[in-house]
Amino acid sequence: MLIVIGLMVSGILLGYLFRERNLKFVQKLITWAIFILLFLLGLSVGVNDQIMNNLDTIGIDALCITLGAVAGSILCAWGIYKFYFSKG
Amino acid sequence: MRGSLIIVAFFIVGVLMGRFIEMPAFVTEQDPTLYALYVLMFLVGISIGSDKKALQALKQQNLRIVLVPLGTILGTLAGSAVISLVLKDRSLTDCLAVGSGFGYYSLSSIFITQYKGAELGTIALASNIIRELLTLLAAPFLVRYFGKLAPISVGGATTMDTTLPVITQSSGKDYVVVSIFHGITVDFSVPFLVTFFCTI
Numbered sequence: 001m002l003i004v005i006g007l008m009v010s011g012i013l014l015g016y017l018f019r020e021r022n023l024k025f026v027q028k029l030i031t032w033a034i035f036i037l038l039f040l041l042g043l044s045v046g047v048n049d050q051i052m053n054n055l056d057t058i059g060i061d062a063l064c065i066t067l068g069a070v071a072g073s074i075l076c077a078w079g080i081y082k083f084y085f086s087k088g
Numbered sequence: 089m090r091g092s093l094i095i096v097a098f099f100i101v102g103v104l105m106g107r108f109i110e111m112p113a114f115v116t117e118q119d120p121t122l123y124a125l126y127v128l129m130f131l132v133g134i135s136i137g138s139d140k141k142a143l144q145a146l147k148q149q150n151l152r153i154v155l156v157p158l159g160t161i162l163g164t165l166a167g168s169a170v171i172s173l174v175l176k177d178r179s180l181t182d183c184l185a186v187g188s189g190f191g192y193y194s195l196s197s198i199f200i201t202q203y204k205g206a207e208l209g210t211i212a213l214a215s216n217i218i219r220e221l222l223t224l225l226a227a228p229f230l231v232r233y234f235g236k237l238a239p240i241s242v243g244g245a246t247t248m249d250t251t252l253p254v255i256t257q258s259s260g261k262d263y264v265v266v267s268i269f270h271g272i273t274v275d276f277s278v279p280f281l282v283t284f285f286c287t288i
Contacts, residue, residue: 084152
């Protein structure tokens with residue numbers, strides 16, 4: 001965990017220092033890193049029989065967590081809008 | 089949207105290859121994934137640090153803009169915590185970690201796989217893709233019943249890129265800056281919150 005946060009913070013500092021340079025290639029590298037990692041995640045799911053046989057429960061759990069998370073954020077957003085934004 | 093389809097395609101091709109082709113053991117071991125993750129985090133850091141939009145957005149608006157991402161984060165965590173009571177085989181921290189993806193499915197599923205295994209990682213992938221889809225589909229409905237901030241909050245970490253066009257359409261141009269600021273802030277919180285809930 002410390003390594004991950006350390007790497008991210010040093011990335012942020014570097015990014016800030018070089019913010020006037022053209023850093024578009026970073027976005028491309030991120031996209032490819034994500035492609036590779038999700039492919040690897042797919043591989044480990046595919047070889048794992050326990051996951052492959054339980055895709056229905058996994059899907060339902062995912063949907064439930066999303067609905068809870070979304071409901072919570074809608075309530076907060078509604079309150080903030082009502083009290084701080086809608087009066088202009 | 090096109091980007092999300094490509095990402096899902098990479099995942100599905102991976103699943104099929106893992107399922108039907110004999111893989112050498114080193115590909116499914118955790119080590120190569122871990123180093124790829126380190127590289128990714130470093131790159132994400134650079135892209136956040138070099139982003140000028142967040143500070144500009146903050147200068148243009150008054151301080152109430154900060155409340156929007158805060159509300160999203162608190163609401164999401166509270167909602168995920170409540171759901172963990174219903175889902176008996178998922179612990180509180182599992183649900184909080186999945187919820188902390190805020191629609192940023194690529195990064196959160198990779199992280200969660202690393203810390204908690206491929207099963208919860210797959211849940212995170214599915215859950216956060218659903219969140220993004222829901223924003224794209226329900227934005228006009230959300231504005232109508234819950235105000236102009238609702239689609240921004242539901243959009244989570246995606247509101248400065250993939251869901252921004254829909255939000256602009258349904259909440260109006262006045263909310264573009266709020267949406268971008270919200271997306272960047274929530275996006276930034278994902279690696280910290282996910283790692284936090286996976287390791288406590």
